[in-house]
Amino acid sequence: MLNGMRDRVVVQVDGQLKTGRDVIIGALLGAEEFGFATAPLVVSGCIMMRVCHLDTCPVGVATQNPVLRARFNGKPEFVVNFMEFIAQEVREYLAELGFRSLDEVIGHAELLDIDGAVEHWKASGLDLSPVLEGPAFAEDEPRRHRRDQEHELERHFDVQLIERAQDVIAHGGEIVIDLPIRNTERAVGTMLGHHVTRAHGQNGLPTGSIVVNLTGSAGQSFGAFMPAGITLRLEGDSNDYVGKGLSGGQIVVRPPRGATFAASENVIAGNVIGYGATQGTMFLSGVVGERFFVRNSGATAVVEGVGDHALEYMTGGLAVILGKTGRNLGAGMSGGMAYIHKLDRALVNREALAAGELVLGELGSGDAEILRDLLSQHVTETDSALAASLLEDFESVLDDFVRVLPRDYAAVLQTRQTAVAEGLDPDGDVVWTRILEVTGG
Numbered sequence: 001m002l003n004g005m006r007d008r009v010v011v012q013v014d015g016q017l018k019t020g021r022d023v024i025i026g027a028l029l030g031a032e033e034f035g036f037a038t039a040p041l042v043v044s045g046c047i048m049m050r051v052c053h054l055d056t057c058p059v060g061v062a063t064q065n066p067v068l069r070a071r072f073n074g075k076p077e078f079v080v081n082f083m084e085f086i087a088q089e090v091r092e093y094l095a096e097l098g099f100r101s102l103d104e105v106i107g108h109a110e111l112l113d114i115d116g117a118v119e120h121w122k123a124s125g126l127d128l129s130p131v132l133e134g135p136a137f138a139e140d141e142p143r144r145h146r147r148d149q150e151h152e153l154e155r156h157f158d159v160q161l162i163e164r165a166q167d168v169i170a171h172g173g174e175i176v177i178d179l180p181i182r183n184t185e186r187a188v189g190t191m192l193g194h195h196v197t198r199a200h201g202q203n204g205l206p207t208g209s210i211v212v213n214l215t216g217s218a219g220q221s222f223g224a225f226m227p228a229g230i231t232l233r234l235e236g237d238s239n240d241y242v243g244k245g246l247s248g249g250q251i252v253v254r255p256p257r258g259a260t261f262a263a264s265e266n267v268i269a270g271n272v273i274g275y276g277a278t279q280g281t282m283f284l285s286g287v288v289g290e291r292f293f294v295r296n297s298g299a300t301a302v303v304e305g306v307g308d309h310a311l312e313y314m315t316g317g318l319a320v321i322l323g324k325t326g327r328n329l330g331a332g333m334s335g336g337m338a339y340i341h342k343l344d345r346a347l348v349n350r351e352a353l354a355a356g357e358l359v360l361g362e363l364g365s366g367d368a369e370i371l372r373d374l375l376s377q378h379v380t381e382t383d384s385a386l387a388a389s390l391l392e393d394f395e396s397v398l399d400d401f402v403r404v405l406p407r408d409y410a411a412v413l414q415t416r417q418t419a420v421a422e423g424l425d426p427d428g429d430v431v432w433t434r435i436l437e438v439t440g441g
Contacts, residue, residue: 020089022149044074107143
């Protein structure tokens, strides 16, 4: 309201909304959308055991275990029925207040009985007028959404990429595009990826079909959600969220050719790189910020240093970290694997180590070959001096690498390998029973 922007945004409220009365109160306070989470979850069958992160949900809501999932008896109709009751209660309250629709009550905080809350001793010294009344000198400002935002998608960086790659998207083949980029260009490659996915489905195009070579500084979410078939090569640096939700594409970020600084000692990209990635590869010749590979479930990345909280909640995929790490590495990591050069064990999440949830070990022969191959690719893609030096004396430096692997994930991998050797279905009930026995789940 102070900046004349209230009518340009839609305010959504959530947090313990369970009844139609909650919706009405939210609307009177200015909300236009309402988020329900816990209540529909309970309606679906959740009994609030709070073991979602342990894969042991007894009613089969939050688990990958097929034995437990078989217990789930929720149906969409249950949630539909619940929301219809919510809507009915909203109508009843609106009728009592003398309004015909929810839109009409948005922002009418004067209809709230607030005396009990304002005069309560816990609210002593707390001024609620900014929430209940709004700024006194902006009282003429709208209190609800009236204007849709103009995202100017027709001016997005990807428009030119889509135009030039149309033939490849439609008929196959290969194309290489060279362009400059600046940091006001966000989510580069995402709209292009949408067109590829719409035309070819989740598997995208063959690797190398669309190669985009960029020079400069990229804005946030560079290569977000990008599917297979698209390669983004950036010579420069990038902001946060590189490869967010990466879905099969390839991202390469390297310093400008001829740069005199040591790439392994300088930041090449921002925070939360590879957040929620499911597939694809990233080669980053330099150091990145905090929360590297959070919630990664299938992508592979090589990087030359990371900040705090790396590999947080990781469930799959592979990370190679050639330089220093920040603190709290591997917090909540339940799957995937990492090869880290000269890991400082004091920086690994203490609780995970103390509980034996993370296993820090030496690399085996299979690990060594995977690491050598990734280092070679890293050199090819980025001309990394650090990776090249490690490859020169690979056998000697191999002992300096530590493999980080969640204990239960390691047990699952071993059990599945044994099952395949015995000719069993690795996803069958027999194998899952073995996994439960091994992991204690």
